[in-house]
Amino acid sequence: GQNIDQPTEMTATEGAIVQINCTYQTSGFNGLFWYQQHAGEAPTFLSYNVLDGLEEKGRFSSFLSRSKGYSYLLLKELQMKDSASYLCAVTRATSGTYKYIFGTGTRLKVLA
Amino acid sequence: GAVVSQHPSRVICKSGTSVKIECRSLDFQATTMFWYRQFPKQSLMLMATSNEGSKATYEQGVEKDKFLINHASLTLSTLTVTSAHPEDSSFYICSAREDNYEQYFGPGTRLTVT
Numbered sequence: 001g002q003n004i005d006q007p008t009e010m011t012a013t014e015g016a017i018v019q020i021n022c023t024y025q026t027s028g029f030n031g032l033f034w035y036q037q038h039a040g041e042a043p044t045f046l047s048y049n050v051l052d053g054l055e056e057k058g059r060f061s062s063f064l065s066r067s068k069g070y071s072y073l074l075l076k077e078l079q080m081k082d083s084a085s086y087l088c089a090v091t092r093a094t095s096g097t098y099k100y101i102f103g104t105g106t107r108l109k110v111l112a
Numbered sequence: 113g114a115v116v117s118q119h120p121s122r123v124i125c126k127s128g129t130s131v132k133i134e135c136r137s138l139d140f141q142a143t144t145m146f147w148y149r150q151f152p153k154q155s156l157m158l159m160a161t162s163n164e165g166s167k168a169t170y171e172q173g174v175e176k177d178k179f180l181i182n183h184a185s186l187t188l189s190t191l192t193v194t195s196a197h198p199e200d201s202s203f204y205i206c207s208a209r210e211d212n213y214e215q216y217f218g219p220g221t222r223l224t225v226t
Binding site for chain 2: 033040041042043044045048087089095097098099100101102103104105107
């Protein structure tokens with residue numbers, strides 16, 4: 001089976017740093033994505049990790065450990081507009097294609 | 113580049129009627145398209161995967177006779193919700209993928225069944 005877990009909600013203060021964790025168990029693992037989703041809108045791509053280690057992109061960084069089935073998204077210098085849901089998605093190879101399995105999502109509230 | 117559109121963005125229909133949602137890749141050829149459903153405050157649930165010219169592969173628990181998917185060309189996939197009921201009210205999102213890992217999402221369609 002497959003299981004992807006994230007905290008349901010997190011709260012942080014403007015200007016702070018927040019880390020959103022994602023743990024997964026899946027067969028045929030082929031990479032992990034992080035998406036940001038504002039209410040009523042489609043997800044937007046933030047990062048992709050396929051190898052172990054840290055990927056940095058401006059204020060956002062994402063880390064992957066395949067042996068531990070663990071990833072995190074790090075958001076620095078938080079801004080009010082970062083209040084959104086953050087979705088972790090695992091890609092797995094199945095029947096000649098790649099499927100995306102989404103985690104439960106983490107609702108982040110940034111407070112002034 | 114890599115723009116995906118969906119139409120309509122919002123639709124209200126009466127119980128028992130059918131609704132068609134279109135998903136188009138505007139500037140690339142989508143060999144694979146995915147259809148997701150998202151209920152309020154929940155994550156995206158994959159409904160089906162469709163490859164151009166072949167039948168869609170449905171996820172467990174998704175009724176293929178109720179949610180008809182057609183991927184007629186490399187730029188268009190349609191999802192038809194047949195005999196819609198209030199419990200089908202949801203946010204339906206498509207995504208499209210060319211021959212790489214990244215998928216590009218459409219803006220979503222809010223379906224309300226009264």
